Amino acid sequence: MEDIQRGLRATAGPRLTQTPESYDSARDLNIPFSQWTKEQVCGWLEDYGLGQYISLSRQWVENGQTLLVATPQDFEKEMGMKNPLHRKKLQLALKAFTTKVVEKSAELDHIWVTRWLDDIGLPQYKDHFHEARVDGCMIQYLTVNDLLSLKVTSQLHHLSIKCAIHVLHANKFNPNCLRRRPGGEKQPSPSEVVQWSNHRVMEWLRAVDLAEYAPNLRGSGVHGGLVILEPRFSSETLALLLNIPPQKTLLRRHLATAFSALVGPQAAQEKREYGNATGHMPLTTTAKVKPKKLGFTHFSNLRKRRLDESVDYICPIDSAALAVNGVSCLSSPKHRGLSPHVERQAERKELLTTKGPTNDIKK
Structure with missing residues (x-):
């Protein structure tokens, strides 16, 4: 286990996994997956991080078609695949083979994900994500219950992961989109800040004379x-996380001023409006997320429901979506500079809104 940990910490940059298009000539898309031999399938499972299931797979798999027609229940029974996230990983991979559509997120393997957790400030979950072999494609399709099974119970950490996935969507899953170190900018724009890593935020704290609280x-x-x-993340939330005592009013006021300058006037205004709204619940460090309950009718449809029909994704597949489970994923449709893609979608929504009410725009 120590060797594994050392390997995770030593990962200096993104490591790209093999996609269905990049396997060797014995296992490429010139040969349909359904025609892959038992050994080819087992070799692919090994490459894909699911080598622990090869022994039982050899006893069950005849060819690639065996996996293509199998259900999650078959994976559990025949391959001994008890971990639901391993089953999800396999389902997503098989879907890519059948549709011949390789998503950009599929290029990022589970080792890259552990580096990403470091970057967004959640290294304490690396063991759970690594054990579940969570890769870039799975990140794209994570649900609330998936995160709970990964021992992520904090509401704040759910929001952190949701926003981090949104940044990946907006940057087309570019593995190097997060900025880890200060650049030459004197006053960074929101479009730059949105791509800051946890370490870069700590560097900013040092730059605004709050170095003692940065760790x-x-x-x-x-x-x-x-x-x-x-929108619920405010200077008060940051002060709470930094453990700045409430009685240090001047220090908190200094943080609030620096924070407002950092996020820009438009985001700062929305945060104020959101905080003043009726029924506003401020973010805390102790709030927990409850599992999403499935109604009785859902159970009869579980075997039929396709992966892309889930409504419980942490962040929607469409990076332009403005809300997830009732919570805003973009700070504001009027906020500019988040990314070229998001900005164009925001302008389109605003333009359609000015022309009159429409039914095809999600609120």
């Missing part, structure tokens, strides 16, 4: 995406 952000889940995109 308190380790393991907090605070990164630029959370700071900019989540």
